[in-house]
Amino acid sequence: MNNLLKSYFGSFGGLRKEIWLLALITLINRAGTMVIPFLSLYLTKNRGFTLEEVGWILTFFGLGSVTGSWLGGKMTDKIGHYRTMAISLIVSSILFVLLQFPESFWPICLGIYLVMTVADIFRPAVFVAISAYSKPENRTRSVTLIRLAINLGFSAGPAVGGLIIATAGYSGLFWVDGITCLAAGILLLKLLHPKRSIPEPEDIVVNAKSAMSDRLYLIFIFTMVIFGFIFIQYFSTMPLYYAEHHKLDEFEIGLLLGLNGLTIFLFEMPLIKFMENRRHTAIYYVILGTVLTGISFLVINLSNWVGILVIGMLLVTIGEMIGFPFSNSFALNRSDGKKRGSYMALYSIAFSISHIFGHNSGMQLIDNFGFDFTWYFMMALALFACILLFILQKFLNRETD
Template sequence: MKKITLNYLNSFKGLSKEVWWLALITLINRAGTMVIPFLSIYLGDYLKFSKEQIGTVMICFGFGSVAGSWIGGKLTDKIGYYKVMVGSLVATGFFFWGLQFLNSFYSFSLGIFLVMMVADTFRPAVFTALNVYSKEENKTRSLTLIRLAINLGFSAGPAVGGFIIVTAGFSGLFWVDAITCIIAGLLLLKVLHPKKAKEIDTHKTENPSSVFSDFPYLVFFLSMVLFSFIFVQLMSTMPSFYKEYHHLSEDTIGIILGVNGLLIFIFEMPLVKYIEKRNIKNIDSTIIGAILTTLSFIAILFSSYRFESIFTGMLFLTFGEMIAFPFSNRFAMKRAKRGNFGEYMGLYSIAFSIAHIAGHKSGFESIAHYGYVFTWKLMAIIGAFTVVVLWLLKIILKREKNQEAV
């Protein structure tokens, strides 16, 4: 047990103090966005929006995320990651506070679009900051640490948010969200000011090219949209499947979903370090993650075995996520050095925003018309196609490397 503990702790060694500060700021920020998990409840029970109106609001949420990711990438390249991060955090706090005063369908739709647009300018900027604050050999683990902070934040946020709603109502939730965002921004000002933070990687690209001229990266972007499309089912259609198809109680569903977060917390960093030691290429690791995620949908098709298939599916999905996300992110960061870094990372973030726009609604529409079994088969097919696209990308990259060597 002592050896296992030491190996786990050693997997965190070597990361810069700036990365640890960035992880803490991300944790505060993500834990603070408590409104998001309760948004559909707030819109339906409090504002009395119809299901169609709630669906439209969530689409505006997604489009705001797309716009923010793109604008954030552009701004990061023009004014720098530090100003974008501070501005995003502080402004998001004020926007969250103002959101509670919007009660009509149109005003709230516009409000949530603006909130997400401002909030998600943070994403390309934080990727750029990670690249600057990390040594080359530590970049993937630095990304993994931020993912752990995000997962912990999303785990703690809803629990605390539910308590706040019960004691102070939804208004209290908006206030806490606003305050935590501003606190995260002020903390960033205090500990990561350019005069205090140490930049480890100061790589700058001369005459950077547009991301849209990088064909291999556009193929990679397509693969990430497809992968994210099936992954987001974990947050929407999967809990519904457990409830309606298997008739599981909410607390049991919570335990199953909790296994995902617990496994990530325990295994992701050591797993990433293990893969790095084996010198497995980023694109190969991403392919492995996509295969495991695809297998998760195949596993739950054997639903007659109930818990065995459910937990097997969750294990495949979780380990697929733990491998695919850090190494796909690392691939994007390495590729980004060919052009404007923020623009590249902005497009990477947009892949997941697009999945949120299309994935949830498409999944529920498929279930409503054709049922769960058909939907999981469809997701498995999309997953298989994702693997094919990634494999083609591997071939394209090999040819590119050979041409550059000539």
């Protein structure tokens, strides 16, 4: 047991203090984002919208995410990651509180669009911050530590969110979201000074190529759009499946979603440390993560036993633990010597595009064809993404020959 614990804590070694501070800020921010996983339930149960209307509302969620990711990349290149993150956290704290007040369709669409625009300005900035504060050899583990902070917050957030709904109603979630975003912004200003980062050489910032001119990177981004499209079903349409097909309540759904974050917190860093020592490429691991994510949709169609939901959640969690850190690491390494802001903005936009089409398409598929067909469709998309990634790896091999 002692050797196991020593190995576990050893997997966190060698990371800079600034990465730990960034992880703390991210943890506090993410722990408060309780509205997001309950958004589809809030819109149907509390506001009385149909599945079709919810799908369109969540499309504005994705549009705001795209706008925010693009704007965050521009802001990061112009004013730096520190100021960009601070602006995002403080302004979004106000917008999260205000989001509870719109009641009709179009004001809610506008409100969600504005919230996500401001909140996702944070995403490319934090990726650039990881690169600025970490050593090149520790980038994947630095990304993993930030993800651990996100998922630790996410493991507590839904469970606590379910309790808040049961006691204070949905409005309590918006207030908690606002307060935690503000707290994270204050900590950022107090603890994480930009002078501690390693600035990019001026010739890189001014003269380097942007991501849009890198064709292989664009293929990679397209596969990330597909991967994101599949993955986000677990946090938009899947809670509806839990509630309607398996009759779980909000607290039980929160616990099941929380299993995702808790598993990642316990096992992701040792897993990544182990995989970093293997000789496989980052793209190979992204393929593996995509396969496991696809299989998670297959297994939940095999039985009506409620325990199959736990198995599905564990499979998608392992897929996430492998796929996301190595895809992020690939993007960071690909941006070396180039305009990093544009690369990381495009990486963020890939998942924003997934939000635009994923939520709405998932809702429409369920509404027209049912849950079973939708889950089989997600499995097929995962296989298609794997084929594209295999092709990408062949091109990358030729590039290095």
